[in-house]
């Protein structure tokens with residue numbers, strides 16, 4: 001029996017290209033390996049996209065989850081289905097690096113669900129044209145899940161050792177706030193040294209997201225009193241009027257310089273045109289760059305008082321996702337990714353975004369998080385959603401590099 005067998009993600013590799021923990025990752029070879037598999041990646045992406053997975057349809061999300069689980073099992077990974085009662089099940093996949101010698105762990109995060117109602121695929125089918133792959137969920141983020149599979153394949157094909165254990169967590173309800181997965185995400189993150197989030201990249205250049213705003217949502221319900229609008233309006237309390245005054249107050253909470261946005265995005269109220277409306281309601285979207293601002297905004301909004309005599313306010317909701325702040329540890333992760341890209345002859349930039357992801361949760365508990373590592377493309381949550389095909393191998397190679405060198 002040979003003693004010095006290095007286990008490379010489950011494979012015994014006597015002839016590993018480089019010693020474990022190296023900084024000279026064979027970046028160009030990995031990229032070439034993945035470029036040769038571009039068609040295969042595209043085919044798998046097509047299969048993923050055709051298996052619709054609307055967040056609110058548990059059966060559909062579970063069906064897609066089973067498809068993803070099969071792919072990982074074929075690669076010898078340990079797959080655990082973490083059951084959810086109402087939402088789709090989460091998938092936890094673990095790949096052991098070097099048995100009994102692993103030095104820490106990397107968590108890779110993504111989601112199985114999409115924002116698209118069932119049947120969307122028949123209106124906007126998966127298709128390939130003009131160097132892009134189109135379809136619901138291509139970009140956000142079934143492409144990201146495909147990238148992870150091919151990143152692991154490439155590491156194995158080139159027998160590149162990975163020192164850390166790798167845990168891939170594919171959740172089921174990211175698009176609807178992650179209530180069913182948040183605790184799992186946070187507990188997995190706490191056991192990890194770094195979190196890589198395979199959400200879509202930023203912009204046409206495929207920038208990584210090193211800063212994300214925190215996100216919240218507030219429901220404001222106004223109760224007034226109805227009366228005839230023409231005969232005796234003074235006997236009523238106009239809930240729509242009250243709501244308008246509150247919206248004006250909410251607008252004043254905006255502070256662009258501090259990165260705070262407060263926007264009333266949905267309103268409804270009243271019944272018919274000649275009745276003073278008794279009720280009105282609004283949905284308010286809040287975003288903030290600093291955690292403390294989120295708490296402050298929440299307190300301010302909850303302490304709003306009615307302006308009209310006889311009107312009352314009911315306020316529910318608040319901060320949903322804390323911000324992903326660009327800490328020195330996040331910057332260091334990005335620098336690593338940038339260096340890997342440079343070795344491949346590619347440029348990599350970083351960006352901040354107003355949109356939240358599950359990376360917000362992991363960053364907020366202090367685990368260095370690098371987001372936007374998924375596909376390059378555009379049109380998330382729209383009929384024009386697509387990914388750039390040429391960039392698929394590039395992104396998979398970057399992910400492979402991070403998995404092997406972090």
Ligand SMILES: [Zn+2]
Nearest residue numbers: 140141174199
């Ligand atoms: Zn997403």
